[in-house]
Every structure is written in structure tokens, then in C-alpha cells.
Amino acid sequence: MEFIRNSLGVLSVLPVLPFVLVYGIGRFMKLEKRRCLFLAMDVTTVFLLLSVSALFNNIFDSRFGFFLILLIVLIGAGLIGGAQNRLKGQIDGKRLFRAVWRLSFMLMGAGYVLFMVVGMIKYISQTM
Structure with missing residues (x-):
């Protein structure tokens, strides 16, 4: 149990690792590149x-981070679902979930880089 907890901790701190692992395993199993990329994005x-x-x-000395991200994802799902409903007259749940999940990957990837840089700057400024 300790190994699983430590592994999840390392993979959460360095989310590039699960991306590389899943993509590498997929390519090793001879899956097509596009499918490996999307699978790696979904897992990461x-x-x-x-x-x-x-x-x-x-960074912000708060406990609201998870809920803020969840709120943003739900608002995004509502906006995309509304657009789907206006354009096609119905909502395709599978496509909606996939679109929101992959957009979340893109936004959280950018957020990870931004918050990592800000966190390092904050840490360095506190130690000086």
C-alpha cells in the first residue's frame, strides 16, 4: 500500500512521467501514434x-484549488454542451465528456507550467 501511495505521489508531482509512460507503452504495443497521444493525454x-x-x-495558501478547477471544468462542460445543443439540437454525452476532458488537459498543462514557475519564484524569494 505504501508503494502505491508513493507512486501516485511521484506521478502527481511530475505529471510528465505518466504521459511519457503511457505513450511509450502504447507505441511499444504497436498502437498508432494518434491513439497513443490521446490515451496519454487522458491518463495524464x-x-x-x-x-x-x-x-x-x-501558492495561494488555500484549500480551494481542487474545487476551483472542478468548477471551471463544469462551466466548460455547460458551455460546450450548450453549443452542442444549439448546433445539433441534442447533446452527445460521450463527445462532450471527451472534449471537456481534453480541454482540461490543455488548460491544466498550461496551469502546471505557470504555477510551477510561480511556486519556484515564491520559494526562492522566501529563502533569500
Whole structure:
């Protein structure tokens, strides 16, 4: 149990690792590149969610990071679902979930880089 907890901790701190691992395993299994990329994005989104919320909480000394990200994702789902409903007259739940999940990957990837830089600057300024 300790090994699983430590592994999840490392993968959450460095969300690039699960991306590289899943993509590498997929390519090793001879899956097409596009499918490997999307699978790696889907798996990494979970670790980015944990990591970005922890970085947010650390930088802003709060406990609201996870809920803020969840709120943004739900608002995005509502906007995309509304657009789907206007354009096609119905909502395709599978496509909606996939679109929101992959957009979350993109936004949280950018948030991870931003919060990592801000966190390092904050840490360095506190130690000086």
C-alpha cells in the first residue's frame, strides 16, 4: 500500500512521467501514434488535476484549488454542451465528456507550467 501511495505521489508531482509512460507503452504495443497521444493525454489529466490543485493551494495558501478547477471544468462542460445543443439540437454525452476532458488537459498543462514557475519564484524569494 505504501508503494502505491508513493507512486501516485511521484506521478502527481511530475505529471510528465505518466504521459511519457503511457505513450511509450502504447507505441511499444504497436498502437498508432494518434491513439497513443490521446490515451496519454487522458491518463495524464488525472495527475494534472491533482498537481495543479496542490500547486494552487500551496501558492495561494488555500484549500480551494481542487474545487476551483472542478468548477471551471463544469462551466466548460455547460458551455460546450450548450453549443452542442444549439448546433445539433441534442447533446452527445460521450463527445462532450471527451472534449471537456481534453480541454482540461490543455488548460491544466498550461496551469502546471505557470504555477510551477510561480511556486519556484515564491520559494526562492522566501529563502533569500
